[in-house]
Structure formats: C-alpha cells, structure tokens
Amino acid sequence: MAFRKSSDSRPQILEVSPEAAIPGGEFRIRGKNFAASEWPHVRFGEMAAPLVIGSDSFLIVKVPEGAEASEVSVGQDHQTSASRPCGIGVQIAEGLHPVSNPVIDREGNIYTTFSGSPGQKTSASIYKVERNSPATPFVTDLMNATGLALDRDDALYASSRHDGVVYRVSADGSFAVFVEGMGVATGMAFDKENNLYVGDRSGTVFKVSPQRQIYVFATLESSIAAYHLAFGPDGFLYVTGPTTSSFDSIHRISPAGHVEVFYRGLGRPQGLAFDASGNLYVAASLGGRRGVIRFTPDAKPEVFLSGPGIVGLAFSPSKSLVLATNNSLYRVDIGIQGLRIP
Secondary structure: OOOOOOOOOOOEEEEEEOOEEOOOOEEEEEEEOOOOOOOOEEEEOOEEEOEEEEOOOEEEEEOOOOOOOOEEEEEEOOEEOOOEEOEEOEEEEEOOEOOOOOEEOOOOOEEEEEOOOOOOOOOOOEEEEOOOOOEEEEEOOOOOEEEEEEOOOOOEEEEEOOOOEEEEEOOOOOEEEEEOOOOOEEEEEEOOOOOEEEEEOOOEEEEEOOOOOEEEEEEOOOOOOOOEEEEOOOOOEEEEOOOOOOOEEEEEEOOOOOEEEEEEEEEOOOOEEEEOOOOEEEEEEEOOEEEEEEEOOOOOEEEEEEOOOEEEEEEOOOOEEEEEEOOEEEEEEOOOOEOOOO
C-alpha cells in the first residue's frame, strides 16, 4: 500500500472506539498523519498490535493476547503520537466453561461455571474467584451448571439444564434442591421482592416465590442455546435467547407478564446486565461487530466493547466489568456502577 507523505511532524489520535476491548477484539482509531512514508505501527503500552486496516487517517487494530496497558499510541517515521486511553480487559481466570453471566457478590467475589457438554460430569461445576486470587473450585457434582443468581442476602443459586432443577448453594459449596420442574433451566434473575425468575429455553419463563410457589410468568420463542435474564430499573424483566434467526431480539416482560420487543437486530444475543444509569449491556453482535452492545433506556445501541466469544457479563462493586467468554474471565476497569437488584 502506498501512503502519501506528510510534512506534519507527528501522528495524532483524535478518536478511539469502542470504549474497551479484550484480546481478539478491535479498536477503530481516527486521526491524522498516521502514514507518512511507511506502514504505521500501533502499540498498547510497549506491546505491538497487528493492523487490520491502515490509512493516513483511519486504522483498525486487533488487541493481541497478553495486552494489558490501557493506552494506545500510533507511530511512524520514528515519531509517535501521544497516548490515548482505552479499556483493555485483563484475563483473571481460564480453563472454564461459562454459558451465561458470572455473578458477583457485595464483597467482590466472582462465581462462574464449568458447564460442560450435555450429561458431562466435570471435576468442578462452579468456580469462585476472590480478589487478587486465581479461580478455585467451589461446587462439585452439580451436572451441567448453567445459570447463576444471587438473592438479596447474597445466597447463590444455580440452575441445571440437565435435570431442570434450581439449587441453592451454601457458603461451604454444598447445595440442595430449591425448586424442580424448570424444563431446560438456564438463565435466572431475582426481582425486588426476592421472587426468582427462571428461563426454560424451550419457551417458558417461570416465576418462583420465596415460598417456592411456581407460576408460568411468560412464554417466548424457544432458544437454541439459553435464555438470559436481567431486571431493569423500570421493573421489567429483560430476556435474550439466541434463535435460528440472525436478527434476534431483546424482549422485555412487564410485571404483569406482557411480552414486548425492546430491540430487534442483534446476532446471537446472550448475557445482559444494567448499569445504575439504566443503560443495558448485552453480549451480542451488531452490524457484524461482536462484543458488548450498550443500549440507552430508549433502545439506541452502540458497540461498547469489542471481543470474541463473550457469553456473559456482570458489574463489580469496584465499578469494573467482568466478562465471561467460552473459557475465560476478563476484568475491564471502566468506572461504571452496576445496577443492583434486589
């Protein structure tokens, strides 16, 4: 590729988007004087990154494995731009198999799953990640742990798509049946009254009272993977579930059980979470760009974070975002407060 020469002395970064990425994701960098007489180079801190597209004013750069520095610079002709901030996800656990959101308690402990293939017995079902510590097995012998949820007392619940049971997990990692008959039980969420909602991916959202009374709350189109559930500040239950369509929807369900479409047009939407300002974050693809899509309360979307294989997310008390991919957890320091319900 031939680049025009520039008399300007230094590359300048004017804009970096999206706000964050994990390794394998991409940043789009706009500016000027990126290419005077040679192919520009991009670095995250001291780590070089591969270019996907390069021109004098626009670059697309892939975040390499191992990148941790949350700043990017562009150089050419022995000159380098001033660094610009960008959110880079740092891997905090690997060797996992999440299929939905991780959950984070009030002390900042993270819980995630090794779900396994159907009927697979794994050495550990749920892992716990304490602050500045590696992931350690927390629950064993729970087949195909799928969805996780915390109630108002920070008690942990886990669904099993293997037997349609929701289990209540004790502080020592032991577990007992909370409710049965949940079909292909997947995502879960609690409302302000401590009612538990469970997604049966074959087409039902169940409501379970604190006294374990079971109601059919709503019905939806079946999902090829799982339902993912989160309550918004409006009291509505928001639900995603990938189908055979490539133009999937986020549904929201009123307290009375009325189902409506919040947004249509995502590729394979999965885990979701709200921030304290009422913005919704969904693991999905938008216009072919995969990562985390942020929606304003009036359903306007933008790519917030770029990255492959993201299945779930959760906000931590320290205002970071924890992401679950098919086999790992990442933490991104973004300074955003999550919504806590209940």
